[in-house]
Structures are given as C-alpha cells and as structure tokens.
Amino acid sequence: MPNAFFSDLLSSIAERGRGLLRQKNWPSDSAGQANNLIDMCRALLTGRGEATGVAIAAEVLGRYRTLEARRGFFSALERDFGPDHEKLEKAIGNWKAAPDDRTAADLHYASEPRRLELFRRLNRAPGGTAALVDMRADLLSEMRANKTLAPIDKDFTHLFASWFNRGFLVLRRIDWSTPASILERIIRYEAVHEIHDWDDLRRRIDPPDRRCYAFFHPALTDEPLIFVEVALAEQIPGAIAPLLAHDRAPVAPERARTAVFYSISNCQKGLAGVTFGNFLIKQVVEELRRELPRMETFVTLSPVPGFRAWLANAEDAPIDREALPLVASLDDPSWTSEPEQAERLRKIVEPLAAHYFLKARLPDGRVVDPVARFHLGNGARLERINWMGDLSRKGLKESGGVMVNYLYDLDEIEKNHEAFANQGEVMASSAVKRMLKGERQIFGIPAPSFAQG
Amino acid sequence: MPNAFFSDLLSSIAERGRGLLRQKNWPSDSAGQANNLIDMCRALLTGRGEATGVAIAAEVLGRYRTLEARRGFFSALERDFGPDHEKLEKAIGNWKAAPDDRTAADLHYASEPRRLELFRRLNRAPGGTAALVDMRADLLSEMRANKTLAPIDKDFTHLFASWFNRGFLVLRRIDWSTPASILERIIRYEAVHEIHDWDDLRRRIDPPDRRCYAFFHPALTDEPLIFVEVALAEQIPGAIAPLLAHDRAPVAPERARTAVFYSISNCQKGLAGVTFGNFLIKQVVEELRRELPRMETFVTLSPVPGFRAWLANAEDAPIDREALPLVASLDDPSWTSEPEQAERLRKIVEPLAAHYFLKARLPDGRVVDPVARFHLGNGARLERINWMGDLSRKGLKESGGVMVNYLYDLDEIEKNHEAFANQGEVMASSAVKRMLKGERQIFGIPAPSFAQG
C-alpha cells in the first residue's frame, strides 16, 4: 500500500507536469511527434535549474510510449545528442598542451554524449527506470535493421551497468507466498524449461525441496531481473524429466545434500548485456549453505545448446567416416525408444561431447558452448556429462539429448576461473576426462591430431 | 529481520573473501598498508571475469576503514587510476581522422578515469555504497590541505549524481513510529534549529500539526539523505520560537491552511554537491496537498545566514553614515530587550534586508544569500521579511534576528525559476518590494545609485 501510495503521488506530479506543458503549446498531434519529443528532450537538457524537470521527463516518457515513429526518434537521438564537438576540440587542445591526468579527465567529461545526461534526467520521472529499460528493448529491435543506432546502445549499456550494479540489487526468494504479479512474470520469463501454467509453477516453487530466487532492483518494483530455480536432491541428477515429473515424491530437505540449479532465466530484454547470473548463483549458494548447513554439493543441470550444431558443422569434430551415419541418426528422435540403438549412440556421443567441451574451440579460441562459457567463466567445473538427460524436442534438437552438470565449489572457484580466463583451461572432473580418453580408443585417432592449435 | 538476514549473508560472503585473500599473502601489517590496498584495487580492476570480485571489494573496503595512511591511499588513487593515456591518444587519433559522433563517443569511453570502474566494483561489496560515501567524506577533508586530489572528487561527484538520481530515492515520513536508529540520526543531522534530546525530537514529529519527511536511498538502509521539518499552521508564521515552544497548543490539522518548511538538513557529508532539496520540497508539497486537500499555502520559515556579514563588509550596502552606529549596535544582543531601540533598528534593518535580497549581488552577479539562492532557484518567491524572527544567538549573529518566508506556489514555480535563472530577477511579494521603497525614503538615496551593474 505504501508503494501504491507513492506511485499515485508521483503520478500526480506527472499530471501537474502535463498541465504545465500544455501551456507551452507543444502539439500532441501525430505529425511531427518525434520532432516534438526531441524538442522536449532538448528543453530538459538546457533548462537551467530543475523547476519542472520531473514533469517534462514524465511527459517525454508518456509520449514516447504512444509514439509511432520510433525510428525517427532514435535517429534524432543518435544524431543530435552525441558529444559536444566544440568542447571536445577545446579539451583535446588542453590535453595536447599539457597531457596529464587532469586534462585527460577533463577530456572525458567534455566528450560525454549528451544522451547520457538526457537519460539521467528522464530517470527522475515516476517509473522512469522501467521506461528507459523498455526504451532500450525497443532500440535493440530497431537496431536489427539499423546498425547506425549502436552508439545509443553503447550509452545505455554503460549507464545500466552502473545503475544495476550488484550492490544495488536485492535477492528475494520466490515461493507460493510471493505476490501473483511477480509469479506471473516468472511464468512468462522462464526461458529454459517452459512453465505451462500456475499448477506447473507451483510445483517448481512450493514443495519443500524446491527453491527459487530472483534479483530485483528497487526502482523496478515487481520486475525480477533474473531468477534461478533450484531443486534439492540427495544425489547429482543426470536428467531433467524426473526433476519436473508431476508425480515425483519430494525429498525431505534435511536429507538433501545437493542443490541443483536447473534453470536460470534473464527477464529484461532492455538489460541485455548487463550481467547478473554470476552474482546470483554465488549468492544463492551462500544462502543455501546458511539455511541448510548440511548441503555439500552445488551443481547445475544444464543443456548443451551448441552441441548438435557443432557436430553437424565443425570441421574439427573427430568423427570417423564409419560413424557418420550413426551420428546422423540423431536427427530422428525415434532412437530414444530403441534401447540398442541408443546404447550404440551413447558410445559414440559421450566422447564427442567430452571433446566438444575439452578440445573444440571457436576460431577466436573460446569454448564453443555458450552455457559452458558462462559457468566455466564463473569458476565452475565441468562435473558430469549425462547421456539421455533431456529427451524433450528442444533437448534432442540442440543438445542431442545430452545434459551436463557444472559444479560450483566456492573454494575452487577463483583458481578455476583464473585457469580458464588466463590459460583457457577447462576444469573438468576425471570422469569427464576419462570419456575423452575413451574417444581415442574408439576412433583410434591420437588425441594431438585434433588438439586446438 | 529480512534486512538483518541479508546483511549477515553478505557478511559471510565477505568472510569467505577474506579467506581467499589470506591465501594470496597480502600482508595486513601496518607498514605498506596503503600500497597493499592499492595493489588490491589493481587486482580488482584487472582480474578478468569476476569470480571473487565481491570478496576482494569487501576486503578493500574493510582494510580502508582501519587504514591510517589515508593520504597515501588517495594520492595513489589520484596518480595511478586516471585515464589510460595510450588508449586516449589512439582515440584522439581516430577522432582526428574522422571527427564524428562515433569517434567522439569512443574518445569518451577511452578517456574514462580507471577510478570510476574501481568505484563501481567496490560498490558490489556488502555495504559498498555507504563505504564509498564515507570515503568521499574523508577525501573532502583531505582536500582541504591537498587540492591535487580534486580529480578524484570530480569522479565521485559524477558517479554519485548518477547513483543518487532522484528516480532512485524513496520518500518516507518520519514520525514517532519510525525506528529509533533513524530518529537518532535525525537528531544528529539537524543543522538549522538544533534538536536537544528525544523529547525535543518528539515535539517535532509526533504532534498532529507536525510532519517530517526524508529521502532515502535503497542501498543506504537507515541513513536519511536529507530531511525537512514541517509545521502546519493557520497563518504564515514570522518567528521560529513560538513554533518550537514546549507549551504551545497544537493546531488541529483540519484547520490548518499553511504548511511551513522550517528546517531542511542534508545528512551525508559524502554526498555534498549532489542536490536533493529541490526535489524533496516539491514532493512534500504534493504529498501534503494529497493528504490535506484544504492546505493552501506552502512557505518556508528561513534564516538569512549571509545578512550580517554582508552588512558588515559589503561596499554596496546603502547605509547612511549616521545610521552606522545603529547598525553596529546589532553586535550586542541587548537591543532585543529594549523595545524602543528595537523599533529604531527595525526601521533601518527592514529596508536593508529588502535591499540585500532584491539589489545586492555578488561580484559574479549572483544573489548574496545562499539560502535565498536555493529557494529562488527552485522557483519560490520571497514572500515576507520578518523582523525579530529568530532571537537565538545564532539567529542574531548571522541574520540580525531577521527571518524570511519563501513561498512555493507550484503554478508559478516554472515562471519564477526561469526569470531567476535567465534574467537574475528575484520574484518577491509587493510587501517586500514596498520595504525597498521605504529604503529610499529613509536614506534619501536614489535607488539606481546602488543598483547592480
């Protein structure tokens, strides 16, 4: 109720603003809307003092919402709100005359794109932060057709990285006593294993062996930024279906020793590129250790979304010519119901998967799998490769049914991270490494021959 | 309790961090502490990825707190964490080759002082925001002796202006049901009319005709940024003592038509220069209008802290030679108990005060009084000059006992603000202007002769 109270209050400030603005005769007809908006943005920047700044900002954001000609608005934003060239030249002159830290810093502030100050002033309006995040989402979709808008995006990214600093985020547990307005978004934003309806949601957050946590920003009420779903288990699981089964028996939390992060979803398109996942996982590990001191193992159960594409296209995939038809048979899901064929596939796919993680690399030297890059970059270790872990359509299509576990051992994270970040070394359990050895035996190909250059 | 929970949790992350750092053998002996801190700051910046960044940040802030050699730390911060000259030169080259918005923006990001990213990363630690605000307070006191640290301050100011954007602030009412931990700070931070003890505080926030509001930032729990004390009244008051009298009878809120802002205090030294007051007053006006729809008048009851100094020193003060001894008699407070002398003083001081506001200017053309600059800059109008409004020692010494009312009329604010910001025109009531006319009669000096150049 206090929140509602203040949002009403802020709206009333905006109301008043609109009154003031009408006096200014800024036309609200559709022709020239974008121009008008840009004029108002200029007024917001140039007005000395801030007598009615909040009102103008609210008006700009309100009009933007119903603006049809967004492309025009963004183009003007790109063209007219960059750095002030005159000030810039002068600052360069000063730097040339005396190239020290002070003139360098002056140069920095002199060259700030005016957009940044514009965005900061727009943010003062009620609901400003949410409106700006939405504006960037619009921008990203405009940018697919129009790369010249990239400088605006650079400014947004820089600003949001500062505003959504981890120190400002709040971790909240999501459970069945969470407001429906938030839960509705959890259903909508889940990106890994779809949540079908409210009953499905409840199975993920309400049983005693399930947890869900999200990061929130105080200025985005009711809007999770990222959330993670966790299952408490006795053992490290190898497949997703039993974890999500309707009729499974819950594990008593006091018997659980393993926490399984089986789904992480970013929620805000407008915050793409601002990273939260690393912080979220680590804080949730800390929280679970605190709440359940007997918890020993923290792992993910993750898809391998780049595996099949790599198998199909990569020239460095170490597949014997005779094995090609077998690999190709992955295209038709019917193998999942033929145990013998599945077993034959297992023998060939497991070593390939190990190779995919441990040896295969992109041309720029990075690990191929995007999910792997995320977890390994966080300092996790590749713990297990699970054959037939995800037999859903998507799981078969992207990952060949394989799932993996990344292990978060807080005492090893830094070491793992540094080895990965500095030497590109993938930390993996001996079980995974043994699969790679199996590879040599099966294909009779000496490992070095397909090692990374 | 949730807050306590998370602060414990965050502390435990910091704990872990300390463990990791001990392995690194960063010595914690007093010799070379500042150097070690600087080394850790460098590690925080250069570490690719962020495996243990929160832990290092917590360690840096923890060690900083007990650091004796702060001067050394700040010097290194100034010297070693400025912009990257090499990147800067390259960016200048690109700009020279193709001087467009894109190369200008690149130049902006290339010239960012490394301190800014350092501060952003330190902010990730638990309690990071508060620690950084405190660090800047330390810096400001170091800067009194050492102006070369100014570039660090410029970076802090820029960053805090962005982080403490009005859109992130939360208005909360302060009353007798507010936690003691916050009330304790209200007592401590009150800067205008001292709060002597808890009973005194209660008289300011608990009666039905009193209000107090503060802005908070979500990352600074329990720490008000700025607060304003309000008295509901039937009329515009001319003196502070009756408002704060122990034995006064409260006004029934439904009879009040006037809200009096009689004290505004900034709370955080480390946020000096980041302005909140303008936004606070306007939002409180909105809130009071909402809660008490019959409220008609919103005024301050303000000191005139620059008046006596100006009287004593300003060459442009229009004082007749004969009047000088009378003006000088203000030095001895005994006149306050001599009605005739007081009346004689009134006749001479009121026109001088009107002159002080309406005519006197600093060499740079600004209005002399800092409180006047604040309220007039917000778009308020100088409504009344009150003779013998504040007979406290401080009031007599700084303001010659004079108090003034600034009137906030939301419908006039923009117009007033623009006249003041653009033409330097001070909006004042006709009553105040009439006082100025009186001036001419008394001193027999044509007004133009001491008009602003």
Added chain:
Amino acid sequence: MPNAFFSDLLSSIAERGRGLLRQKNWPSDSAGQANNLIDMCRALLTGRGEATGVAIAAEVLGRYRTLEARRGFFSALERDFGPDHEKLEKAIGNWKAAPDDRTAADLHYASEPRRLELFRRLNRAPGGTAALVDMRADLLSEMRANKTLAPIDKDFTHLFASWFNRGFLVLRRIDWSTPASILERIIRYEAVHEIHDWDDLRRRIDPPDRRCYAFFHPALTDEPLIFVEVALAEQIPGAIAPLLAHDRAPVAPERARTAVFYSISNCQKGLAGVTFGNFLIKQVVEELRRELPRMETFVTLSPVPGFRAWLANAEDAPIDREALPLVASLDDPSWTSEPEQAERLRKIVEPLAAHYFLKARLPDGRVVDPVARFHLGNGARLERINWMGDLSRKGLKESGGVMVNYLYDLDEIEKNHEAFANQGEVMASSAVKRMLKGERQIFGIPAPSFAQG
C-alpha cells in the same frame, strides 16, 4: 520471512514436546488412538502449572490430524469433558441459599464444560487456532449422523464467537499483488459465481474498476474468513453476465458512482454460524467512500435462491390457475431464447417476486429468502428486482433468472434494521412496491388476502 521464522520456531517447541511425550510412553499405535488422545487431553487439563503444556497441546493436535477414529474421539469429548457435576451441585446449593448475582456468577463458572478450557489450552500450540477450526469442521460433518455431539458444537460456537470478535479481524484488500497462497483460496472458496482459473480471478481483482476485500484473523495467516467482490459502475446493474464478461471495457474509477457487491463468500466451514458479513460490507462501504469520495450508491447484485422453490411449493403464492402452466414453463430454460415467451413470463414473475419479498413469510414469520434475510437484517433496502438478471443454469434453476439489488444507505441502515427486526417490515423502493401493485391488477386478487398473519 519473519512468519516462516516463527512457525519454524514454534515447530521446534512442538518437536521438543514430542520428545517429552515419548518418555511418557503414550503409545502411538493405531489401536486405542482415540483413547490415548483423550488421556492426553486429560493430562493437559489436570497438569498443575504449564511446564510442558504447549508441547502436549501440539502433540494432541498432531495426532488428531492423523486420527482415523474421529467419531470415538468426539464421543469421548462429549461424554467426559462436560461440566463438573459435583461443583455444579454445590454452586446450585449456594445459589439457593443466597440467590444473588455473585452466586449466580459462581454458578456460571462452576458449570463451564471442561471442553472449553481444553480448547483454550490446545490453542496455545503452534497453529492451534487453525487446527481447532478444522476440528469443528470435522465435528459438523460427524454431526450429520450423530446429533448427540451438538453440545461440543455449542461450546465451539461460543468460543469462536469470542475469539473471532470483529475487533480482532483485519480487513485487507485482495488484488493482483496479493500472495498466490491467498489468491488460491479465493478461487477455491468463491461460492456465488465460480472462478474458473487464474485468468478469471485476475479479471475480478486486477482491473481498475474492480475491488475485493477480505477479513483475516491474525492467528490464521493466509486464510481469509470471508471476502466480498465489488464492481465499480456508473449505474446500478441488473444482470451479472455483463459484469463478468471477458471482453467488457473497464469503467474509469473517477467516473464510477456506484459500487456493486456482487459476491460474498464465507471461507471456513469450521466457522459456520460466526457472522462476519454484516461487518465486512459496512467496513468496505466506509473504505470505498474514503478512497473514492464521489461514490454515491452502494448496492448488491444478488441471487434469489429460494424463489423457485417457493413458487413450486408455497401455498400462499398468489398464482391464478390460468397462470400455472406459464410458471411451470420456467422449468425449461428454452424460454430464455424466445423473446415473446420471456416477455409473457416477465409480466407474471415480477409481481410474484415482489410478493415473495414483501408478503410471503415462513411459518415462523420470517422472510422466505435467506439472502434477503441477511441484507435486510443488515439494514439494507430492497431496491430493484431485475428480470433476466442471471441466465446461468444455477440462476435459472434457483432464482428463475431473477436478480435483485439491495441498497446500503448508511444513513438509513439503522432505521431500516429496526423496522425489519422489530416489526418485520421489509424496506423496499417504490419501484418494487409498484410491482406488487401490478400483481393485484394482473391476478385480480386483493392484497390483504395473502398478507402475513
């Protein structure tokens, strides 16, 4: 989270209790469970002091939950926990000797059924209140077959009427930001117009022209006791379907002048007979007047659940012989799609409905319709009879498709209530009374002949 904390804490007290009880060798085998429970109840009552009372109470309630032989338990409760006959006889003796208020009061306390103290002691256990409310729900269903348990129910009713006193209830608004755990119960408990799923629920509580309020008791967290659904409207509505239509356009709250209470549902079977509805409606009227000062009219849109049954059976229904086939045609819903037949029915049913409310009475003199008794008893006025207001299967079957509006005019409530309570007079609008006049014309029967004796 604090709640979770304390419920854990309380559970741990219960845990400890169980430990203590095991030492006592109360068997937990299924044979003789009820007897054991009764033994424990006796221990709870007779133990001087209260060293482990909370633990025993928790154990009793825990075992009761899994008890199969509830009938045996209730029988023992009826047989062994009544008043103490010896004390009673003594108190009667004292009264006979000196029949004054003091001996009368002593008699009162001497004759208290021991069950009452038992229930009060059971209530000390964590979750005790909810467990007792559930126990009474069980009792009510046992009582269908076994009327001898009625004295237990009398004690429960008396105790709950005291514990669920209106002064202890908390009104909370239910909306889309309400925890899912509560919303789930709103879906489940809605008794008038079924809520089909979460989308349906959202249409009832989320749009700006909808409100929902519930009473809660502090000891029954997350459990609404009763709730009312409200639609804001421009006019008094005559039919339910448009109000619940999926594709309706919401009314802007500032244009609404009428609040329509279209559904009131009790939630707790175990609280049957403890009345909340009267208080709820009146408090919601106050709250809406406060939030939306322009609101002028507060009405219900109510079913007439006893109408068809009365039409079919009542001997005093003033139906002409010729009209009987027409009335009978109400049995087949097909008339709703035949405008002419519907119009013919309207002419006959409206006066009958007016008669049903204004003239028909039960043998004990009470108004026939239970919903009418509730609202008229609250002091509302019968405002309108709406032909074809509810064409749902249930609406046609019970109410012949008729709905009515009861008007709550706070300034008339007391007068209306007293006229109804003391003289049995039904306050009705002149429109409703005119319908009754119509009745005379149509049927040619003088009104007095079927007036209430």
Added chain:
Amino acid sequence: MPNAFFSDLLSSIAERGRGLLRQKNWPSDSAGQANNLIDMCRALLTGRGEATGVAIAAEVLGRYRTLEARRGFFSALERDFGPDHEKLEKAIGNWKAAPDDRTAADLHYASEPRRLELFRRLNRAPGGTAALVDMRADLLSEMRANKTLAPIDKDFTHLFASWFNRGFLVLRRIDWSTPASILERIIRYEAVHEIHDWDDLRRRIDPPDRRCYAFFHPALTDEPLIFVEVALAEQIPGAIAPLLAHDRAPVAPERARTAVFYSISNCQKGLAGVTFGNFLIKQVVEELRRELPRMETFVTLSPVPGFRAWLANAEDAPIDREALPLVASLDDPSWTSEPEQAERLRKIVEPLAAHYFLKARLPDGRVVDPVARFHLGNGARLERINWMGDLSRKGLKESGGVMVNYLYDLDEIEKNHEAFANQGEVMASSAVKRMLKGERQIFGIPAPSFAQG
C-alpha cells in the same frame, strides 16, 4: 501506514456512529453521564441485529474515557449486568429434572453474566481491546476501596485469559531498529532495574551481546504485554552492576555460552493475573538456541524481594540469638564498604538465604519468595545464591543485597515442575544445598526442627 489507514477508517465509522447517536438525543452533559452510559450499554445488548453496534460501542468507549463518575458506572455494571435470574432458575429446573451434561451446559450458558456479552460487543469498536484493558485497570484501582466490584473483575479476567491466549500472542525482538513509540514504553514499563533515559535503553538493546523480546497482541498495536531483557555472557553472572555498567566491554556473541534473563516486566495493569511470563521465557530460550546454537546455559539473575521481610518477621527463621545484631546490621548499608563486616555477614546470610528458599514456607505451604514461586513453578531450578549481587538501595532493602540464578534446562523443566507442583519440592543445585548444610554447622540447630510441617 496501512495501520494508520485502517485506524483512520475505523475512526470514521465511529464518527458516523456519533452522528447516529446524536439523533437519539443521548445527552452528553455531565449530570447523569454514568446513567446515560449504562443506557447505551443496555441498547448495545438488546438491539436485535447489529446495524449500528460498532458505532454505539465506539460511543460508549469514547464517553467512558471522559467520564468522571466511574464509580457509578462500575456499580451499575455490577448491579445490572449480572446473570439473568429468570433464565437461570429455569435452567436449574431443567437440570434438576434431568441432570445430564446437556442441561448442565445449558445452565452454564443461561447463567452467563450479561457483562461478558457487553464486553464482547464493546470490543468491536475501533481500539476496543485497548479501551477494555484500560477499563479493567481503572476497575482494579476502584476495587481497592470497593470490594463489591469483584464480580466484574472475575468476568474481565476470564475474558482476557481467553482473548490473550498464548496462541494469539506474537513474539517480537526489541532492538535499536524498533519504532520509538514502542521503545518509549519499554523505558516506561521496566519494573526491575530502571531504565534512566534513551542512552540507557540503547545500552540494553543495541550491543551485540544484548537481546530483548516482547509479547504483543495483534489488537494492541505498539503495546508490549510483557518483555524480557537478556544478556549473553561467558559465565553465569552473580551481580547485576557489571552487567549494566556503562563502560563494560561487550561479549562477542560467538563466545557466549550463557543467556541471562535479568529483567522481566509486565506492561499492562489491566492484564494483571493473565500470565505470560512462563511462555515468554520458554519461547525466548527456543529462539536463542536457534539463533545461537552454541548457547548452553539459560539462567536468570533475579532479586529475592521477600528475603529481608522474612528475615525480620518470620518466626521460623533459624537465627541464633547471638547472630541477631549481625542480621540487624543489614539495615545500614554502610557494611557494603567494610570488607570484614561484609564477610562476617556473608557467612550468616548465605545459609539463611538457602533456608529461605529450601525450608521456609508460608502458612499455606507455599514458598515464601514470589519470584521463586514464579520460576520454580515454571520448572526452573535454583542454581546459585550470590552474595552481594545487588548493592542498589532497593536491592539492599528488599534482598539484603543477595541475588539468585534460576536455571532453565528444557529437558528437566517438566520433572522439576511436577516435583514442585505436586510435592512442593524445590529443585536446587548441590551448591545451594551445601549452603543449607553450612547452616546447621553454624547454628547448631538440627535441620528437622524448622522443616515444613
């Protein structure tokens, strides 16, 4: 803010009530005020239905607050609101005819004093519970002069015992983030070791080794019912002064093994006789065990308020004639600064104190000391007698400077309690028992001679 909201709302209901009541012409002049109040109470009881019951209740309570003639009001309450004699006689007749549980229960309900229903209806008004608790406090002070009002008090006690059932109480920690409105009451209600001002309060609740917990009832917002102050310590303390010293060094909570309950205060005079202390201590023990799992020992540090009075008056105090002057020297506090005299006193007072607890009894067989009765009745054990534990004026005067520790060992509580409750046996440590042995040696008197009859 929600609370404020609803209390406003409820007030507005009361407002309306007053309007309705004015129409009734209940005079509000001072003459006959009590009569008018009683008339309104009757109206509240007899009004069928409850159309305006909340309003009448609010009016009754409002008028009661300003009533001068309380004695008259209470007399009428005693005289006119007892049981209904006619119904009672009829119920006795039914019981005589068929003396079974049903007629007995009917007798119970028939004999209920009408006051009880009156109080329940008054409780429906906003703030009703607090007003009734205050009314009973008034009653208790009237009763000092007028014992005939006792029946009203019996009804209050019965009702409050039911309403303030432990299952409805909420435990809250009191610390420096607690609202000032509650802390103010902690200062006011502290009954054992006075809290002098806000700084003193802060020393009791803010340091890391201090805890304070209170029980609240949901209907008495901001009003603690009872609170306990706890010090965390490494050892069982023997004196109060070091615990409350201004300059003491706090104990790190992780090093503490002992929780010391050094002050328990009831807050509401109107709830005298309704016991909370037993439940409070036990729940706080549970909570501390949970929060600080290393905590091993839970003791009180308690005064012995009946000791000096017993020493002075009791005929069974086993004091040798020669020792009498020494005992008498306790009257003059100067001994506390004379080590030798103090040591002489110690040798004689310790055994006497042990005797006081272990042997001395009131004529009715109860233990003499009221604090001892409370803790021993809760199942605690007398653990230590501390010579010179409290040298404050009060401590010397009442307890001869002695303090004791009662130990709460949850595993022994039931056994201790039963031994105490059933056999009157005082559980004590062997150290305390040894002191008693010392007694025999010193006085040469065989123990049996002053054993309890």
